[in-house]
Amino acid sequence: xxxxxxxxxxxxxxxxxxxxxxxxxxxxxxxxxxxxxxxxxxxxxxxxxxxxxxxxxxxxxxxxxxxxxxxxxxxxxxxxxxxxxxxxxxxxxxxxxxxxxxxxxxxxxxxxxxxxxxxxxxxxxxxxxxxxxxxxxxxxxxxxxxxxxxxxxxxxxxxxxxxxxxxxxxxxxxxxxxxxxxxxxxxxxxxxxxxxxxxxxxxxxxxxxxxxxxxxxxxxxxxxxxxxxxxxxxxxxxxxxxxxxxxxxxxxxxxxxxxxxxxxxxxxxxxxxxxxxxxxxxxxxxxxxxxxxxxxxxxxxxxxxxxxxxxxxxxxxxxxxxxxxxxxxxxxxxxxxxxxxxxxxxxxxxxxxxxxxxxxxxxxxxxxxxxxxxxxxxxxxxxxx
Amino acid sequence: xxxxxxxxxxxxxxxxxxxxxxxxxxxxxxxxxxxxxxxxxxxxxxxxxxxxxxxxxxxxxxxxxxxxxxxxxxxxxxxxxxxxxxxxxxxxxxxxxxxxxxxxxxxxxxxxxxxxxxxxxxxxxxxxxxxxxxxxxxxxxxxxxxxxxxxxxxxxxxxxxxxxxxxxxxxxxxxxxxxxxxxxxxxxxxxxxxxxxxxxxxxxxxxxxxxxxxxxxxxxxxxxxxxxxxxxxxxxxxxxxxxxxxxxxxxxxxxxxxxxxxxxxxxxxxxxxxxxxxxxxxxxxxxxxxxxxxxxxxxxxxxxxxxxxxxxxxxxxxxxxxxxxxxxxxxxxxxxxxxxxxxxxxxxxxxxxxxxxxxxxxxxxxxxxxxxxxxxxxxxxxxxx
Numbered sequence: 001x002x003x004x005x006x007x008x009x010x011x012x013x014x015x016x017x018x019x020x021x022x023x024x025x026x027x028x029x030x031x032x033x034x035x036x037x038x039x040x041x042x043x044x045x046x047x048x049x050x051x052x053x054x055x056x057x058x059x060x061x062x063x064x065x066x067x068x069x070x071x072x073x074x075x076x077x078x079x080x081x082x083x084x085x086x087x088x089x090x091x092x093x094x095x096x097x098x099x100x101x102x103x104x105x106x107x108x109x110x111x112x113x114x115x116x117x118x119x120x121x122x123x124x125x126x127x128x129x130x131x132x133x134x135x136x137x138x139x140x141x142x143x144x145x146x147x148x149x150x151x152x153x154x155x156x157x158x159x160x161x162x163x164x165x166x167x168x169x170x171x172x173x174x175x176x177x178x179x180x181x182x183x184x185x186x187x188x189x190x191x192x193x194x195x196x197x198x199x200x201x202x203x204x205x206x207x208x209x210x211x212x213x214x215x216x217x218x219x220x221x222x223x224x225x226x227x228x229x230x231x232x233x234x235x236x237x238x239x240x241x242x243x244x245x246x247x248x249x250x251x252x253x254x255x256x257x258x259x260x261x262x263x264x265x266x267x268x269x270x271x272x273x274x275x276x277x278x279x280x281x282x283x284x285x286x287x288x289x290x291x292x293x294x295x296x297x298x299x300x301x302x303x304x305x306x307x308x309x310x311x312x313x314x315x316x317x318x319x320x321x322x323x324x325x326x327x328x329x330x331x332x333x334x335x336x337x338x339x340x341x342x343x344x345x346x347x348x349x350x351x352x353x354x355x356x357x358x359x360x361x362x363x364x365x366x367x368x369x370x371x372x373x374x375x376x377x378x379x380x381x382x383x384x385x
Numbered sequence: 386x387x388x389x390x391x392x393x394x395x396x397x398x399x400x401x402x403x404x405x406x407x408x409x410x411x412x413x414x415x416x417x418x419x420x421x422x423x424x425x426x427x428x429x430x431x432x433x434x435x436x437x438x439x440x441x442x443x444x445x446x447x448x449x450x451x452x453x454x455x456x457x458x459x460x461x462x463x464x465x466x467x468x469x470x471x472x473x474x475x476x477x478x479x480x481x482x483x484x485x486x487x488x489x490x491x492x493x494x495x496x497x498x499x500x501x502x503x504x505x506x507x508x509x510x511x512x513x514x515x516x517x518x519x520x521x522x523x524x525x526x527x528x529x530x531x532x533x534x535x536x537x538x539x540x541x542x543x544x545x546x547x548x549x550x551x552x553x554x555x556x557x558x559x560x561x562x563x564x565x566x567x568x569x570x571x572x573x574x575x576x577x578x579x580x581x582x583x584x585x586x587x588x589x590x591x592x593x594x595x596x597x598x599x600x601x602x603x604x605x606x607x608x609x610x611x612x613x614x615x616x617x618x619x620x621x622x623x624x625x626x627x628x629x630x631x632x633x634x635x636x637x638x639x640x641x642x643x644x645x646x647x648x649x650x651x652x653x654x655x656x657x658x659x660x661x662x663x664x665x666x667x668x669x670x671x672x673x674x675x676x677x678x679x680x681x682x683x684x685x686x687x688x689x690x691x692x693x694x695x696x697x698x699x700x701x702x703x704x705x706x707x708x709x710x711x712x713x714x715x716x717x718x719x720x721x722x723x724x725x726x727x728x729x730x731x732x733x734x735x736x737x738x739x740x741x742x743x744x745x746x747x748x749x750x751x752x753x754x755x756x757x758x759x760x761x762x763x764x765x766x767x768x769x770x
Contacts, residue, residue, distance in 0.1 A: 035617055053481035055438060096438035100485040106498055106608060107615045113491055119615060133612045136537070140525040143546075152521070161528075164644050223491060227518045230492045230504060232420055259549050 034076055036104040043121040046080040047093070047102065054095050061091030062369070086123025087371050088191060090116035109188040111370075112180035113223075113233035127198065128378050129191040134201035135161035139193050141183075141225075144255040148248035153214055154221035155252070156183045158196055159260070160207035169263045171385040172209045172256060173294075174249075175377075176273030176280050179240060179301075182222035183214040189370045195377055205381045208270075209260055213252050215277055217244035240276060241303060243310035246283045253291070267329075270384050272296025274373045275341070279303065282348075287312050289323035294330045294384050298376045299368050302344050324357045330383055331359040334376040338367040419461055421489040428506040431465040432478070432487065439480050446476030447754070471508025472756050473576060475501035494573040496755075497565035498608075498618035512583065513763050514576040519586035520546035524578050526568075526610075529640040533633035538599055539606035540637070541568045543581055544645070545592035554648045556770040557594045557641060558679075559634075560762075561658030561665050564625060564686075567607035568599040574755045580762055590766045593655075594645055598637050600662055602629035625661060626688060628695035631668045638676070652714075655769050657681025659758045660726070664688065667733075672697050674708035679715045679769050683761045684753050687729050709742045715768055716744040719761040723752040 036048040047059050052075035060067040063084050070077040070093075077093075090111060092099050101108055102117040109118055120126050137160045143152050160170065175192060177185040186192040192210060199205035216239040220226040223233045239245075257264045269292045273281035278300025285295045303313055331352075335345040352359055362379065364372050421433040432444050437460035443452040448469050455462040455478075462478075475496060477484050486493055487502040494503055505511050522545045528537050545555065560577060562570040571577040577595060584590035601624040605611040608618045624630075642649045654677045658666040663685025670680045688698055716737075720730040737744055747764065751757050 049483070051481065051483045053440060054483070095480070095483060096436065098434070098436045098439070098480060098485070099488055100483070101500070103484055104617070106495060106500060106618050108493070108500060110491055115486070115491060115493060130614060131610065131612050136528040136539075138525050138527045140523050142523045142549075143521040154521075164527075225516065227516050229515060230490075232489070233491050 034104065036102050037117075037119050039119060039121060041122075042083045043086070043123065044080050044083050045089075045119065045121070046078065047091075048104065049077040049093055049095070049102070050075060051077055051095055056096055058094040059091055060094055060099075061089055062371075063087075063089050067094060084121045086121055086125040086127075088118060088120045088126065088129050088374070090118050092116055110184075110223075111189055125375065125378070128195050129374065130198075131194055132198055132201070134197055136197050137161050137193065137200075138163065139187060144252065144259075146248050146251040148251050149217055149244060151220060154183055154225060155214065156187050156212040157256075157260075158187075158193055158210040158212070160196065160200055160209065163207075163209070163261070167261070169261045170207060170209050171268035171270070172211060172260075172262050173270040173272065173381075173384060174211050174213070174252070176213070176215055176271070176277030178273075178275030178277050181277075182216065182219070183212050184222045184225075186210075186212045190377065191374055192377065195374065195381070199378065199381055206385045208385060209256070209262055211252065211256055215239070215245050215273075215280055217242065217248065241279075241308055243283075243308055243312040245280050246287050246312040247310065249280075249284045250288065253288075266291060267293050268385060270294035270296070272298060272332075272377075272380060273300070274298040274376075275301050275368065283312050283316065286316055286319035286323050289319050290326040293328050294332075295328065296330075296332045296334070296376070296380045297345075298334050298373050298380075299336060299339050299341055300333070300345065300348070301341055302348060320357065321355065324355065331357070332362065332380055332383065333359055334362045334364065334372070334379070336364050336366040336368065336372045338365075339372075340368055419489065421487050422502075422504050424504060424506060426507075427468045428471070428508065429465055429468050430474075430504065430506070431463065432476075433489065434462045434478055434480070434487070435460060436462055436480055441481055443479040444476055445479060445484075446474055447756075448472075448474050452479060469506045471506055471510040471512075473503060473505045473511065473514050473574075473759070475503050477501055495569075495608075496574055510760065510763070513580050514759065515583075516579055517583055517586070519582055521582050522546050522578065522585075523548065524572060529637065529644075531633050531636040533636050534602055534629060536605060539568055539610060540599065541572050541597040542641075542645075543572075543578055543595040543597070545581065545585055545594070548592075548594070548646070552646070553592075554646045555592060555594045556653035556655070557596060557645075557647050558655040558657065558766075558769060559596050559598070559637065561598070561600055561656070561662030563600075563658075563660030563662050566662075567601065567604070568597050569607045569610075571595075571597045575762065576759055577762065580759065580766070584763065584766055591770045593770060594641070594647055596637065596641055600624070600630050600658075600665055602627065602633065626664075626693055628668075628693055628697040630665050631672050631697040632695065634665075634669045635673065638673075651676060652678050653770060655679035655681070657683060657717075657762075657765060658685070659683040659761075660686050660753065668697050668701065671701055671704035671708050674704050675711040678713050679717075680713065681715075681717045681719070681761070681765045682730075683719045683758050683765075684721060684724050684726055685718070685730065685733070686726055687733060705742065706740065709740065716742070717747070717765055717768065718744055719747045719749065719757070719764070721749050721751045721753065721757045723750075724757075725753055 034048040038046040057070045057077040058067040059079050070079040105117045108115050137158050140157045143154050145152050175186050218239050224230050271281050271292050278297040285292050419433040423431040442455045442462040444464050445452040455464040490502045493500050522543050525542045527542050530537050560571050603624050609615050656666050656677050663682040670677050
């Protein structure tokens, strides 16, 4: 077979046409020539949906409490938001009662049991969330054995740029998700990888390893990532407040300290978590009361069940006293003004005040949201190690 | 603050309600009480979509050439397929001309520039695609420098179970994607991680490292994973046939051999790719004609552009002669009977016959599909190392 340019171009076109018919979406996009979402210089965002037969279309996004009705122009439903703050946003369309992702936006992520489309606006805060031309760390999905639970489980591990090439030992942050999350949540919704890469590149954050385990101890891994298979994900509940996460946490520390080049000392260990993960953080750091010099409670829940008499909970007061006595460098509490756990947090701070246990308190606008948890992470990280 | 069971249960319920209102989908699911997809013992699959206002709903899946019309029963559109073969399937719904993923199925993956819902039927072949209770390898997203291209790029790396704990050195398979893919394609659509875990656990495949680079050299990474940001993904074309992937491949080998515990010898290197990645494999293995003992061409394209006079292409005949002379253990060609590249493959085999270059040929049913590429991987892997 000799090279025959005309023939090869023919093959090439055949290739293209083959793909075009296999992926009908491409044809539709070319026909309609619309894009969604479009973000302008003022961070006003325009959504477009080609749905000529629909009677009623809404966009529902987490920049607004209410769903917003879109207008139909030549078969294309459209809406432009006001200027949005610098952040990452999730949204859906509701087309005649059916909730869908934006068919023109391939960027999606799962929150609890729903897939959402997402976008990132410009501005200062979101610079930490975008991928920039900086050195990138490695993100791994790794399985570890938990002798306490008698099972193997999956974690996400961030190792900083140049970790693999060097011989340096690193400090470790254990970063825990909330009740609706799993070992993928901080990586996707939390943009932890991007935040670490960007703040390390700016010299604001020390290079560190970040370990993101799965806090639902009856699951080995995120939905679809274990031998449970592709099961329908309902609301996750039974794992909360069993003390299994707290009791088995030592397995995670031991695994990390045996398998990564890390500094094995209190001054080089941090733990933080959001909501249920804040509850885990609070109880783990008091149970293992001489392990962590840095503790972060992000919109933390307190104990979520009362029917478990594990020493993790029953000895909490004395453990907390021990933690205070053993000493630490930072006990950081972040809470949004409109968070439904605000009162819980206030009571917990009173408790700490009563025993004169020092902490740093950061009150932000807003509520129980990933917007706050990403913000807290960008503020917490520079204070570590 | 003392433990007050009633109060804590109240907090707990508040928690649940908060999530339930934030995630409207949960409410809808409870109201309608439907599940989709449902796979029965005979691998007949039932889809359900609650869309009471819709006039016309189709399911379009890759088990059928045509979209299939669904029937409306009490506001729920439904369809049951015939018994499907053992495989992973992608599908969408088309609701009054709008193509959507199944809102009740959280399991989705991207193919080229479209997100699809997916499911896996039972049976023998798909046992290699599901996650089973076996030891799991680690999957990493890793950045490497390419001096030839003057940039950093992202790859997916599979390391086998116990890689991190041991001191053993492993062989390496370089596994390349097609024109519509990127460094995520073999992991998601190709189920490479599951196939490796399962076949290694069965003792059918030797533990190995699998490196899945990005074959579009003008991109650093998959859509949304580089500093290009969240751009709309159109059909990817300009990178094809530039010889950049072939010329820069040595950077990948050198990076892997400097950064992983691998055997640095021809007998421990394999390369395989599908479609465009088959073309890459063919030219890389002839250009670096004494590097690989194992070569796999899955539905391989041949040269995709004729306007590039790189020695990778112009010296192909003499390189192929050298590759033959240097020797190798396996040159495996897989092709589907109805593949649009069938004739190209036939011509290429004639070329190999003419120079008496040995190869193994596997002709399967079907065409240019992931179903075939997953199948070829399960057949190719046991022959390596």
